[in-house]
Amino acid sequence: TEIFDGFSKTVSKCKFIPVVCGSSLENGGISNLLEIIAKSFPSYISKKHFKAISKQDNKEMQIEISENGNFCGFCFKTVLDQFNGKLSFIRVLNGEIKKDDEVLIVEKNNKFKVTKILQPFGNKIEEMEKGVTGDIIVLQKLDDISTTYTIGSKDISYTYAFDKLPQPVYSVAISAKDKNTEDKLISTLHKFSEEDPTLIVKYDPETKQNVISGMGELHLEVYFSKIRKQLKLEFETSIPRINYKETITKQVESRYKHKKQSGGHGQYGEVAIRVSPNKRGEGFKFVNSIVGGVIPKQYIPGVEKGLIEGLNNGVLGKFPIIDIIVELFDGSYHEVDSSEMSFKIAARQALKDAMTKGDPILLEPIMNLSVYAMDKYTGDIISDLNGKRGKILGMDPIPGGLTLIKAEVPHSELLRYATDLKSITQGTASFELEFSHYSPITGKLAEQVIEERKKFITAEEEE
Structure with missing residues (x-):
């Protein structure tokens, strides 16, 4: 009795962890395990x-x-x-x-x-x-x-207050070989994600891909195998596209007049805007500086809508535009031909012109990476991260002969990091990822991204 009493107390305080050997397939040791749980583990009410x-x-x-x-x-x-x-x-x-x-x-x-x-x-x-x-x-x-x-x-x-669920660290884009079975495939994946909260299924409207994320390659393969065997569905997986963005680097002004006459009422709207870079992460800001009624108040919402629509397509690779301030400071209207639609079109075109003149740059997502690894692997891990354009933020020793390595790394370099880290550490390390910020990308890397984007847009238009 004293042994079981002491056993129960130490287990409940997590000072002692029992290990029971057995086989669920052969039903060996199962009754011993259940007996230990029933007799020695503390009840929930305690x-x-x-x-x-x-x-x-x-x-x-x-x-x-x-x-x-x-x-x-x-x-x-x-x-x-x-x-x-x-x-x-x-x-x-x-x-x-x-x-x-x-x-x-x-x-x-x-x-x-x-x-x-x-x-x-x-x-x-x-x-x-x-x-x-x-x-x-x-x-x-x-x-x-x-x-x-x-x-x-x-x-x-x-x-x-439940324990925080681990964030997915491995993602693939998935699509059915037969487009007629696409809905069935995605519906099945959503059902799997209901059972498993660490399996995330979502459609990315920017890259136009269905992306499935999990805890690793093996985790996803378990569900892929179920789909192949149970539903007999054929599908393809690929590396997900990265959500690049565009912005400008200097303040510019742009003026655009939309004028169209085709019998009856025409279309007329002129806007003059001043576009400036915003702080990174601050997003889009619209400033209305119109005075004297050069553009009537009822048309201002049309201008803002046109600008918001224009943010969807940049000038480098038609990536979304972020982190800009747009000031509407002048314009003109026509008593008969002006409408909200006319100003919407004018604003969209004025923004496109401003982006072209504003020395646009490409932005890539940067991730906060935390790697938990044995001390003997830290050198190899850091060397690998340096090769991935990573910025090492620090290293902290943690109990158990482990080291926490913190770094900022471009998302494009981490799409297969689960496999890379497994290879470096023989499967003994783990890592966590979360979005940090967007950072400029230039030179050959930017050229390569834009070229691949143009190929994607061309292929999409042909479909």
Whole structure:
């Protein structure tokens, strides 16, 4: 008894981690594992409190665990079953949930009525009357609930503070070989992402690609294999295109007059704009400096709309334009022929002219990279990052003979970094990525990007 008591206390404090050897295929050691869990691991109720995030001020708070408290549950898993539909696995964190209860989905502020409470037993699911604190229950066919969502009684105003999910580090663009099956392919991938929150599927409107992201090459290949075997769908994968941008480097002025006469009312609108570089990351800013009514107020929104439309296509490679300030300072109108559309067209053309005169440059996305690796590999990792145009920000020792390497690296150099790092460290290192900022790219690299972009646009127009 003393051994089990001490074992339980040290395990609950994470000072002792038991290792049990066995085989799930041969069913060896499974009963021993379950016995250790049942006898020695602390129950959920022994925690006394759980962490939550307040909906009012977004601050962390402690919620006392009580079987008599307000019901709160956390969806930790989603399964899409071909016979039972969508199954949401819920850990009951507080209180109890019964059939016919009205329950709130906290993140969406939506309510639903509980029609059936299920409990999983191996590969079977049995119905039960209620779920109490500490139980794992299953709710069926609830489209509004996703993994990591909090549900509860109408009185709760917090979400469960779950551990941060790892960010995907490996991405590929995917497309069906037969365009008629494209929708089915993407729909299937979205279903997989409901079950696995570390699998991200999204359409990038700038590169016009469906991009699937995960924790590594093997992670994605598991789902690709399912699609090939279960759905018999043929598809292609490729390296995703990078979201480059354009901007200007000096202040310029541009004037454009849109004038068209084709019977009846014509079209007339003239704008004069002053375009200046904005601070990096500040985006687009429109300034209306019109005085004396040279352009009537009702046409100013048309000018702004034309400028916003013009931001979609730069002059170097038709990449989106960012980080500019556009000041409308002069123009003219016609009593009969002017319209919002006329000023919209004039503004769009004036911006295009200004971009041409403003010494435009190409911008590439720069990522913050954090690499966790064994000390003996740091030299090779840094050498590799230097070869990828990376900027090393620092190195910090962390427990366990590991080093955290922080760097800024162009996104285009990291599209296959999961594979590169695995090769350098024999699969022992890990890394995290997040967007940092956009930075100018010049010379042969910029020329190569623009040339590839022109080929892509030409091919798209031919289709």
